[in-house]
Amino acid sequence: MIDIRLHHPLSGFDLDVSLQAGPGITALYGPSGSGKTTLVNAVAGLLRPRAGRISAGSDLLFDAATGVDQPPHRRNIGYVFQEPRLFPHLNVRANLNYGAKRAHKAAAGPAFDDVVDMLGIAPLLARPTGALSGGERARVSIGRALLSKPRLLLMDEPLAALDPARRAEILPFLERLRDAGLPVIYVSHALPEVTRLADTIALIDTGKLVAAGPAHHILSDPTLAQRLGGAQAGAVLRVTHGGVDDDGLTRLHLGGQSLFLPQSSPDMGHDLRIRIQASDVILSRNRPEGLSALNILTATVTQVQPGDAGRVFVQLTLPQGQILLARITARSAAILQLRSGTPCHAIVKAVAMDRADLSRS
Incomplete structure (x- = not known):
């Protein structure tokens, strides 16, 4: 279980959130600029919150009160950014192996062949990354993160840069990832995407956690429908x-x-x-x-x-x-x-x- 409690000033408002994320996909949903990316950056160790505490099970990752602040490489957290950050001088297999080399020795996680099979990227292994489509690059980026055997995967709008056809191509692979049981915190402001993937939805607006709970409860709550897209609810x-x-x-x-x-x-x-x-x-x-x-x-x-x-x-x-x-x-x-x-x-x-x-x- 990932336990997040943080407070951090942003432009125009404060991010003030208490949230827990367990196995499956926890979607952070809300309008652009509401603090979702700041939250996942704090969990990853890329941003130091002004106040708060972040833990993964019994492992304390950050505590402003005691000065604990584990660096990103020690947190054993995978991060998939909006733009896949693949190494252009390496082919797909080498990019995946880079993730595997960063895995903690004692960490449990999927084997190379299992990840390749789940994401359907076996035909791509010998290709240079410059020869990949947007959907293929996204899948390879997810694979590299998984092969680092993280205890938690952060995904910051991984489909936002893709056209509708490429998004439709990769969604079934994200469903397989959800089924694998790894805790995933998934940032999005695309309601159809969240509806299809999320086990849990955390609705965030102007830095505040408006509601959180099982996806089918949040989506069917008429008091939240206007916040969840109105006509798209x-x-x-x-x-x-x-x-x-x-x-x-x-x-x-x-x-x-x-x-x-x-x-x-x-x-x-x-x-x-x-x-x-x-x-x-x-x-x-x-x-x-x-x-x-x-x-x-x-x-x-x-x-x-x-x-x-x-x-x-x-x-x-x-x-x-x-x-x-x-x-x-x-x-x-x-x-x-x-x-x-x-x-x-x-x-x-x-x-x-x-x-x-x-x-x-």
Whole structure:
């Protein structure tokens, strides 16, 4: 467990955060300039906070009160920057071996072949780094950090410099990294990316920790929806893969209910998660008839929270206990007389969901 408590002055506000990060991906999410990079730099030892304490298990990395401040090379922490910092005079294999040579002798971690296989970079080993695409460079940078066998991996917006196609290429590899169980602190202000990857979300704004908790709890909280992108806000549902129907639709099981995607998705395993944007959910008090929409879920209203521009966020509980969000107009909520305990039906257009919204759980 990584325990972070720090206070540090920044331009216009103070960074004042207490946070714990365990196995899996803890995403630091918030607007640019909110202090996320400063926080990970302090954990890495690249910045000395004015006050605070940082520990990794029983190992004290920094304590302003006692003067403890381990240098970066002794903290056994990997760091993947926004721009991959590969050595241009070395090929891919040599760059990876550089990370392996920096590994602590007693540290546990993945073997060279395991990292190469997980990241799909075996065909790249003999290439010079100048011949790599942006997505390939990002994967090699992650591999080099992993081969140093860190106890913690810091990733500061590693996909921000990539175009959408390259981001889509590397996201499945980051899912594999999450599944490996290594603690990862992942900085981003891209909500779809965070939604797909994070086990835990820490929402940071102007240096303060607004909320932190399991991703599905934070994303489905209507009181946080405006901070989580407004129109982009949405919940994550845990589903199981039910195969592909004869007409090409992918069936997902959600308790005793089903969701359908408009095209076949690759088999990513049995347990999956799907992101549904609140703006893609329509509500009805009665089960609708004669609609083209296939995804009609029985639900109960648990909260109605004001949003912006005459809209509200409606939190819904599905029969198996999972949470869905809908973003509708305040007028519609009033006409439907929505309040806590109101039974209703949530309609989600199949065409509103695609493979990018589906990932391994």
